[in-house]
Amino acid sequence: MNGALRKKLQGxxxxxxxxxxxxxxxxxxxxxxxxxxxxxxGLGKSTLVNTLFxxxxxxxxxxxxxxxxxxxxxxxxxxxxxxxxxxVRLKLNVVDxxxxxxxxxxxxxxxxxLETIEGRFDSYLEQENRVNRSKITDLRVNACLYFxxxxxxxxxALDIEFMKRxxxxxxxxxxxxxxxxxxxxxxxxxxxxxxxxxxxxxxKIYHAQHYDSDDIETINxxxxxxxxxxxxxxxxxxxxxxxxxxxxxxRKYPWGAIEVDNEEHCDFVKLRQMLVRTHMEELREFTNxxxxxxxxxxxxxxxxYQQDNTVFRxxxxxxxxxxxxxxxxxxLVKMEQDxxxxxxxxxxxxxxxxxxxxxxxxxxxxxxxxxxxxxxLDLEEKKxxxxxxxxITPEKTKKKGFGFxxx
Amino acid sequence: MSLDAQSSQPILQSYxxxxxxxxxxxxxxxxxxxxxxxxxxxxxGLGKSTLVNTIFxxxxIESKGRTQADEPSRKTVEIHALTETIIENGxxxxxxxxxxxxxxxxxxxxxxxxTIVKYIKDQHSAFLRKELTAMRxxxxxxxxxxxCLFFxxxxxxxxxPIDIVVxxxxxxxxxxxxxxxxxxxxxxxxRLAFKQRIKDELIHHNxxxxxxxxxxxxxxxxxxxxxxxxxxxxxVVGSEQSIIVDGKPVRVRQNRxxxxxxxxxxxxxxxxxxxxxTRTHLQDLIETTSMIHYETFRSKQxxxxxxxxxxxxxx
Numbered sequence: 001m002n003g004a005l006r007k008k009l010q011g012x013x014x015x016x017x018x019x020x021x022x023x024x025x026x027x028x029x030x031x032x033x034x035x036x037x038x039x040x041x042g043l044g045k046s047t048l049v050n051t052l053f054x055x056x057x058x059x060x061x062x063x064x065x066x067x068x069x070x071x072x073x074x075x076x077x078x079x080x081x082x083x084x085x086x087x088v089r090l091k092l093n094v095v096d097x098x099x100x101x102x103x104x105x106x107x108x109x110x111x112x113x114l115e116t117i118e119g120r121f122d123s124y125l126e127q128e129n130r131v132n133r134s135k136i137t138d139l140r141v142n143a144c145l146y147f148x149x150x151x152x153x154x155x156x157a158l159d160i161e162f163m164k165r166x167x168x169x170x171x172x173x174x175x176x177x178x179x180x181x182x183x184x185x186x187x188x189x190x191x192x193x194x195x196x197x198x199x200x201x202x203x204k205i206y207h208a209q210h211y212d213s214d215d216i217e218t219i220n221x222x223x224x225x226x227x228x229x230x231x232x233x234x235x236x237x238x239x240x241x242x243x244x245x246x247x248x249x250x251r252k253y254p255w256g257a258i259e260v261d262n263e264e265h266c267d268f269v270k271l272r273q274m275l276v277r278t279h280m281e282e283l284r285e286f287t288n289x290x291x292x293x294x295x296x297x298x299x300x301x302x303x304x305y306q307q308d309n310t311v312f313r314x315x316x317x318x319x320x321x322x323x324x325x326x327x328x329x330x331x332l333v334k335m336e337q338d339x340x341x342x343x344x345x346x347x348x349x350x351x352x353x354x355x356x357x358x359x360x361x362x363x364x365x366x367x368x369x370x371x372x373x374x375x376x377l378d379l380e381e382k383k384x385x386x387x388x389x390x391x392i393t394p395e396k397t398k399k400k401g402f403g404f405x406x407x
Numbered sequence: 408m409s410l411d412a413q414s415s416q417p418i419l420q421s422y423x424x425x426x427x428x429x430x431x432x433x434x435x436x437x438x439x440x441x442x443x444x445x446x447x448x449x450x451x452g453l454g455k456s457t458l459v460n461t462i463f464x465x466x467x468i469e470s471k472g473r474t475q476a477d478e479p480s481r482k483t484v485e486i487h488a489l490t491e492t493i494i495e496n497g498x499x500x501x502x503x504x505x506x507x508x509x510x511x512x513x514x515x516x517x518x519x520x521x522t523i524v525k526y527i528k529d530q531h532s533a534f535l536r537k538e539l540t541a542m543r544x545x546x547x548x549x550x551x552x553x554x555c556l557f558f559x560x561x562x563x564x565x566x567x568p569i570d571i572v573v574x575x576x577x578x579x580x581x582x583x584x585x586x587x588x589x590x591x592x593x594x595x596x597x598r599l600a601f602k603q604r605i606k607d608e609l610i611h612h613n614x615x616x617x618x619x620x621x622x623x624x625x626x627x628x629x630x631x632x633x634x635x636x637x638x639x640x641x642x643v644v645g646s647e648q649s650i651i652v653d654g655k656p657v658r659v660r661q662n663r664x665x666x667x668x669x670x671x672x673x674x675x676x677x678x679x680x681x682x683x684x685t686r687t688h689l690q691d692l693i694e695t696t697s698m699i700h701y702e703t704f705r706s707k708q709x710x711x712x713x714x715x716x717x718x719x720x721x722x
């Protein structure tokens with residue numbers, strides 16, 4: 001639409017009310033969001049989910065009995081909950097992955113996770129291809145929070161392996177877990193090293209775009225949030241009392257208290273802002289437009305669908321007419337040629353037939369002539385014989401007296 | 408000399424002077440110096456190097472973690488041994504620190520403890536060989552590992568499967584002292600719950616940690632051991648940075664919401680670990696290695712040699 005003319009409105013039309021209509025419809029329909037949390041056990045994943053949505057979604061972990069066998073593979077646990085705020089209903093699905101990175105041999109630990117994500121894509125694909133598509137439930141994973149242990153060094157081998165395998169399938173958001181164990185200088189250095197590691201291994205983590213139509217404030221906000229990735233977070237669903245008497249969410253130590261909602265202390269506020277307040281819809285769009293589409297293309301190609309590229313040609317009516325006319329003319333010329341060809345063929349045929357019959361006649365004629373000639377000669381012979389008085393039949397004596405002597 | 412009726416101990420009538428034997432030994436030992444070998448085992452990034460440097464109050468070892476993006480991660484467990492001599496009040500301590508980078512860092516950690524156990528056994532084996540030679544040195548260099556600091560990640564839940572397997576293997580060959588690394592990520596309640604859980608798990612899996620109860624212990628030793636056994640695993644925080652507090656340099660970790668004093672007993676148990684390791688149980692660690700672990704190894708080896716010798720002769 002670059003060449004479209006921009007007209008100035010001369011009065012109020014009213015389509016500026018469209019966003020409100022969309023808003024009303026969406027609120028009626030409700031929203032759905034699926035987030036996956038991945039990381040070694042003990043990094044505070046459940047606590048963070050509780051902190052993010054300010055609700056005790058995950059109960060505190062009852063310890064497994066000592067005598068119980070620990071599971072041998074990574075489990076997938078889905079928690080679904082409906083939360084409401086100011087009339088807006090959100091159906092939140094949290095996919096937990098207990099056991100990831102906890103075994104002695106973690107070589108297959110990403111498989112169940114990958115299978116879950118692809119399985120959800122598959123179910124959506126199948127729903128899209130149904131005859132009746134009025135009710136599609138979108139269970140695709142919109143964001144994956146990957147918890148990095150606060151070692152202070154660099155990414156572990158397992159971190160790199162996991163991210164390499166999943167960055168093309170889901171929006172990856174790395175977070176530094178339990179970051180209250182690192183000093184601020186250590187956090188800054190750690191973040192830098194992680195980003196270098198990610199760039200070095202060509203891992204594409206989620207990166208929010210900003211559009212030209214956004215105002216400067218939004219662009220700055222987005223840049224600010226994105227600069228903090230990976231988010232250094234601390235989670236807590238308990239209320240503590242700070243040294244100056246405030247009651248806030250945080251963790252209390254003998255040497256001080258860290259406040260979860262304080263931007264100076266940790267990046268939790270930025271993470272929540274990105275995930276819930278500003279980029280939830282973008283994450284969903286990204287999942288649909290990029291990750292899902294890539295998956296779909298791959299899957300369909302594998303199934304043997306051929307891509308017909310001619311449907312993408314630009315359709316210009318005038319050119320089309322010209323084309324048609326040219327085609328038609330070419331057709332006519334061809335027909336003419338064809339007919340000429342046929343005509344010539346027929347002529348040749350007739351000619352050959354005629355020459356053939358000519359030949360025949362000629363031979364017949366010759367035959368007849370010969371026969372005639374023969375007959376003539378015969379007759380001549382006979383005539384001569386009669387003229388010479390020889391009997392026609394030579395040895396025959398005349399008994400009758402008639403003869404030509406009496407004359 | 409008169410003997411008390413029915414009493415075993417004779418009473419001395421005048422000063423003999425054999426009580427100076429302690430100072431004679433001390434002088435000899437001071438001249439010779441002491442040897443202490445400690446090994447650190449734990450995943451990368453748990454603060455092992457920092458803790459060792461904090462315990463001995465000097466920069467002895469460097470962190471071997473992966474810091475550059477183009478640095479490949481280690482594919483096997485390596486053994487890095489470093490010897491340093493430190494002197495305090497005329498007492499010379501030859502310190503041998505064995506680091507094990509690569510432990511627990513790969514995706515597949517099967518068998519990562521084999522290298523470590525083999526190294527420990529090799530040191531016993533080397534000592535045994537030197538002992539058995541006909542012409543042996545007057546004083547054999549002791550490279551046997553006297554203590555192994557095992558670092559537990561502060562998850563707050565329980566021990567990891569790899570921790571349990573490795574602890575089982577290590578406690579059979581060396582004195583293991585478990586510590587909870589980076590314990591500043593746990594609040595006091597979380598720390599107590601975690602410790603209790605670890606202790607329960609250790610009992611459940613029958614893992615025997617140093618200090619071992621012994622018949623020789625008198626009441627004082629017993630109570631001391633019991634206090635320490637209640638505290639194990641030590642929840643520690645290490646730091647090489649210090650700030651000045653009241654005119655004295657204090658080692659701390661500084662943050663925007665608080666300052667952790669490493670040497671403050673209310674903050675962490677570093678002081679207890681340091682005292683345990685250097686002030687009270689240093690000699691006992693060396694002795695236990697020699698008398699329990701080495702003897703077990705030695706008897707196994709000699710019996711195996713005897714059996715193979717017999718088997719050879721039998722044919």
